[in-house]
Amino acid sequence: xxxxxxxxxxxxxxxxxxxxxxxxxxxxxxxxxxxxxxxxxxxxxxxxxxxxxxxxxxxxxxxxxxxxxxxxxxxxxxxxxxxxxxxxxxxxxxxxxxxxxxxxxxxxxxxxxxxxx
Numbered sequence: 001x002x003x004x005x006x007x008x009x010x011x012x013x014x015x016x017x018x019x020x021x022x023x024x025x026x027x028x029x030x031x032x033x034x035x036x037x038x039x040x041x042x043x044x045x046x047x048x049x050x051x052x053x054x055x056x057x058x059x060x061x062x063x064x065x066x067x068x069x070x071x072x073x074x075x076x077x078x079x080x081x082x083x084x085x086x087x088x089x090x091x092x093x094x095x096x097x098x099x100x101x102x103x104x105x106x107x108x109x110x111x112x113x114x115x116x117x
Contacts, residue, residue, distance in 0.1 A: 083091040 080091060080094070083094060
């Protein structure tokens with residue numbers, strides 16, 4: 001078994017004095033660190049250039065994603081229009097499968113989320 005260690009509490013003034021001394025030692029150590037190491041603060045223009053570069057990168061990414069979305073949407077719409085005009089039965093089958101699969105997918109995602117929590 002472990003030995004029980006008793007800690008004798010000192011009066012309140014001694015605790016406050018020790019706290020004050022500890023705080024003073026910490027402040028002294030921190031000021032020594034501040035004096036020893038120089039702090040480099042970058043210029044505001046550096047951050048402005050970083051922000052501008054990030055905005056340009058995001059704008060290019062947005063344009064690229066928007067163009068890919070439009071191209072894929074056009075491909076899907078042209079395929080559906082072709083199916084509707086050339087083979088109407090295939091169009092209705094695709095629409096039926098999509099109409100049934102979406103609620104089934106949402107149901108299984110909901111069920112998976114409920115099972116996790």
